Amino acid sequence: MTTSGVVWDGMHMTSGNGSAYIPRRAEIVSVKSLTAREKYFEVRMADGMPLGHVPGQFVEVSVFGVGEAPISVSSSPTKKGASFELCIRNAGNVTGALHRKGPGSLVGIRGPYGRGFPVDELAGRDILFVAGGLGLAPLRSMINYCVDKRPEFGRLALLYGARTPSDLLFTDELDRWQSTPGFDVETTVDLADGAWEGNVGAITRLLDRVDIDTEKAAALVVGPPAMFRFVLKSVLGRGVYESRVYLSLERRMKCGVGKCGHCQVDDVYVCRKGPVFPYTRLRRLEEAI
């Protein structure tokens, strides 16, 4: 990777040639199947350096010869060791190619990019996590951050909805979180199977079962766009302040550096100003939700 500086006449900045688009090498350390569609990858940068991310940020993962895809980081920066974790659904060319890779495979990583959850502003508050489907992947980073720094946060609650019981992610960790003091975990599914004894139906119905002080809480919501609409209504209706509701948007973040245009919502590059936005900001973006 060359970083030979090019000073551009009259400008305040210098830049390497193409450095923004050059991936760093990384190695897949371990792979685990979570569901039929999702796998979990532990990745380590080839130079041994930690990723240095904030919960909620994403990386661009390269499979050379196939392409690049934006993937949210699923592990907390408080995790021990230099590796980080990605939870990837097999949904396209790049993610399909990743699903065929095993430990020892080399990939490319750019990032971390974007703005994650405002961990400093969230300190001291009760935190309500609301995850729909694969939305748990980016939220897991923040959840484990809160669990690892348990004394710095108030009560914690996770409402997690999946399509069916077999779509539930991180089931072993759900149990671990549930047994963490001051952490209520509630799950629900849209369609139950015979063995399921848990909740069925809308995620918002779980709101009454968790013990948090909504007026002092922050709500972190990640899921499909349809979920945003009704979850927002319920969460705000329960008294969570608009300025303390954070959502993470899914968009096609092709370049990750605010240039290629694909992830734009109105005039905002989600890859730079997001993917995590306070609701007070998203409310003014017509294309957001």
Added chain:
Amino acid sequence: MAIGKEDLPGFVERLMLDYEVVAPVPKGSRYAYGKVEKFSDMALGYDTTLLPPKKYLLPRREELFRYSLDGGITITPKVDKTRRVIFGMHSCDINAVWLLDDVLAEGIPDGPYIARRANTFIVGLDCEEPCWERSFCGSMKSNRPGGGYDLYLVDLGSLYVVLTGARKASELVALGKFFPANYSISDAFYEKWRAKESVFPDRVGYDTGRLPAFLADAYESVVWDALEERCFDCGACTVVCPSCYCFDVVDEPDLDMKGGVRYRKWDGCQMKAFASVAGGGNFRGKRSDRLRHRMMRKGRYFKEKFGRFACVGCGRCGKACLAEIDILDVFRQLR
């Protein structure tokens, strides 16, 4: 500063010794930017080129790096070190490059663009009149260059007054018989410069300072639905636009699969899949939403962020559109 007209060919041919010189040349009944070998190849009386000069700063296909997979991964960035002069650029296109400069340097800079830009010199040529009946550079305040050029030539009969822009212009100045402009030259220049107001009349029909507000008010307008029925999603408007810079990134493996290149290519927000994500969602799947997004970007978003319009009024998109959707008509309707 000024240069005698008789000295311009000598200057250009001197440039050719040190730089690749590209300029408008005839192409069919129109003009296109192309490499020139001698002064007389240039068609300096051109109206507007088919494609804007952005092709030299953001090539239609641009290799980002080569990768090879021999046991590990070796990545070799592609660096284009061509030193190039784009000669004869009109002020609309210069203003568009100036905007690209801001957009691509902002935040995390676009390395390949910055590298090319540092090696690219722009010699502008002032327009005598609107290129065609639907040019509206006067309305978009782009009939004079705000920045982005190195030298800018203004025809005063027997000589050109030469404005110098970027600091690196001195490199070019050293290669021609330029001389200081005296008072009578500068007076004649300012007279012509001021007269541009009347030579390039407003064609939008209102002060474009109000355009961002009109567009904001028109967010839910039926204008977009009406356009939707005509647009073919072909993206020609974005291809010919001098300020469109969106791109897609593609990996192209070698036949032996042992390596390959990653390149980027022009993409546009009018293409149906532009805002689609893996798994099938499309955040701008409606054609009217895509048309609105483009118009908002050209007439509002950049103005709000950088103080300048992304639309420079060159008229290329209206001319390229098979369905005769013209951004000028859209702006007019918003009043």
